[in-house]
Amino acid sequence: MGQIQANTLTHMYCDAVIVGGGPAGAVAARELSLCGKQVVLLDASQTTRQKIGESLPGAARPMLDKLGLLPWVENAASLTNKGNLSSWGDDKLRETDFIRDPYGCGWHLDRQHFEQNLRNAAVDSGAFLLRERLSSLIENDEGIHIQAGEFNISTPWMINACGTSQFVASQLGAVRQKDAPLFAIYTWCESDSPDSRSTVEAAPSGWWYTAGLPDGKRVVAFFTLAQQAKALLRNKNHFISALKETTYISRHGVGEKIIAEPLHITEATASYLKKAVSEHWIAVGDAAVSFDPLSSQGIYNAIYTGLRGAEAVNTALNTNDHSLLSQYNERIKSIRDAYRREVSQYYRQEQRWSRHRFWQIHQADRE
Numbered sequence: 559m560g561q562i563q564a565n566t567l568t569h570m571y572c573d574a575v576i577v578g579g580g581p582a583g584a585v586a587a588r589e590l591s592l593c594g595k596q597v598v599l600l601d602a603s604q605t606t607r608q609k610i611g612e613s614l615p616g617a618a619r620p621m622l623d624k625l626g627l628l629p630w631v632e633n634a635a636s637l638t639n640k641g642n643l644s645s646w647g648d649d650k651l652r653e654t655d656f657i658r659d660p661y662g663c664g665w666h667l668d669r670q671h672f673e674q675n676l677r678n679a680a681v682d683s684g685a686f687l688l689r690e691r692l693s694s695l696i697e698n699d700e701g702i703h704i705q706a707g708e709f710n711i712s713t714p715w716m717i718n719a720c721g722t723s724q725f726v727a728s729q730l731g732a733v734r735q736k737d738a739p740l741f742a743i744y745t746w747c748e749s750d751s752p753d754s755r756s757t758v759e760a761a762p763s764g765w766w767y768t769a770g771l772p773d774g775k776r777v778v779a780f781f782t783l784a785q786q787a788k789a790l791l792r793n794k795n796h797f798i799s800a801l802k803e804t805t806y807i808s809r810h811g812v813g814e815k816i817i818a819e820p821l822h823i824t825e826a827t828a829s830y831l832k833k834a835v836s837e838h839w840i841a842v843g844d845a846a847v848s849f850d851p852l853s854s855q856g857i858y859n860a861i862y863t864g865l866r867g868a869e870a871v872n873t874a875l876n877t878n879d880h881s882l883l884s885q886y887n888e889r890i891k892s893i894r895d896a897y898r899r900e901v902s903q904y905y906r907q908e909q910r911w912s913r914h915r916f917w918q919i920h921q922a923d924r925e
C-alpha cells in the first residue's frame with residue numbers, strides 16, 4: 559500500500575475517508591488500515607480542550623484486548639473505576655461494586671489522552687491523519703468528493719464518525735431523530751475526595767453526576783432541560799446552590815472548589831439515524847446512534863460500531879458484497895431498541911418528582 563503524501567497533494571484519492579477522529583473514527587481508521595486499505599482520517603477536534611465523557615465500563619475490556627487496543631487505553635492516564643454509586647428512586651445510596659464484575663473494574667479516562675492514543679494507534683497502522691474540517695461534500699455514482707481546508711478528496715467510501723453534529727448528516731441527506739431533550743451543564747475542579755467512584759443522584763429537575771479523574775481532578779455535571787441548563791450557565795451561584803442541595807454529590811466537597819472554574823454546556827439528547835448505511839457511506843459511533851449519558855454506553859458503542867462498520871466497508875471494497883452493510887444497519891437498530899428498553903425502565907424507577915417537567919418529559923418519551 560502506498561502512503562498518502564498530503565503535503566505534496568491537494569487532490570487525493572483513497573479507499574475510504576473517515577470523518578471524525580473520536581473513538582469511533584479512530585478505531586474504524588485503524589481497522590481499515592490494518593486490512594491494507596488507504597485511509598484518510600479527517601479530524602477537526604481541538605486537542606488542547608478538555609472533553610467530557612470519561613467513564614468506560616469494564617465490559618469493554620475483552621473487545622479492547624481482542625483489538626490490541628488495551629495497552630493504548632491503559633496508557634491513557636486512566637484511573638480504575640471500582641464501582642458506581644447511585645441515589646435514584648429513593649433517598650438511599652446504592653453501590654455497584656465492579657470488583658465482583660466478571661469483566662473487572664472500569665476506567666475514568668483522561669478523555670483527550672485516550673482519543674489521542676487511539677488516533678496514534680490508527681496512524682501507526684498506516685492511516686493518514688489530516689487535521690482539517692470537512693466543509694462540503696458531493697455524492698455521485700462513483701462515490702463521494704470531499705472538501706476539507708485546501709484538500710479535495712475523492713473516495714468510493716466515507717465513514718461518518720463525526721458524532722452528533724448535524725452538518726455532515728444533512729450534507730448526506732440523512733435524517734436524525736431525537737429523543738427527549740437533555741442538556742449537560744458541567745465543570746472540572748480540583749478534588750481531594752478519596753472516593754473516585756462515579757456517583758449519580760436524581761434531583762427534582764434532572765440528575766447529577768460526579769467522578770474522580772486521573773489527574774486529581776473531578777468532573778461535576780447536571781443533566782436537565784435546555785432552559786434550566788442555560789439559566790444555571792448564566793448564574794454560577796445558582797449552580798453551586800443547587801449542588802449544595804444534593805445529599806451525596808455535595809459530600810465530595812466540590813461546592814467551594816468550582817467557584818473559580820468556568821461552567822460549560824452541551825446537548826446530550828440521545829439520537830439516531832433512521833438509516834445508518836447508504837451506497838457510499840456508513841455512520842458509526844454517535845453519528846449512527848447516541849445515548850443518554852446515564853447509560854455510560856457511548857464510548858463502548860463508538861469502538862464497537864467503528865470496528866463493525868470498518869469490517870463491512872472492507873468487505874464492500876474487496877468484493878462489492880453489501881450484505882455486511884445491511885447486517886450492520888440491522889445491528890444498529892437492535893442496539894437502539896435494547897437501549898430504549900433499558901433506559902426507559904431506569905427513568906420510570908424515579909417517581910418522586912413525577913409532577914416536575916423534567917421527569918414528565920423524560921418518562922413520557924419512554925412509554
Ligand SMILES: Cc1cc2nc3c(=O)[nH]c(=O)nc-3n(C[C@H](O)[C@H](O)[C@H](O)COP(=O)(O)OP(=O)(O)OC[C@H]3O[C@@H](n4cnc5c(N)ncnc54)[C@H](O)[C@@H]3O)c2cc1C
Nearest residue numbers: 578580581582602603611612613692720721843844856857
Ligand atoms: C455530557 C456528556 C457526558 C458523557 N459521558 C459519557 C461517559 O461517561 N461514558 C461514555 O461512554 N459516554 C459518554 N458520553 C457519550 C460519549 O462521549 C460519546 O458516545 C462518544 O464521544 C462517541 O464517540 P464518537 O467517536 O462517535 O464521536 P465524538 O467523540 O463526538 O467524535 C467526533 C469527532 O468528529 C469531529 N468532527 C465533527 N465534525 C467534523 C467535521 N465536519 N470535519 C472533521 N471532523 C469533525 C469532532 O471534532 C470529533 O473529534 C457522554 C456524552 C455527553 C454529551
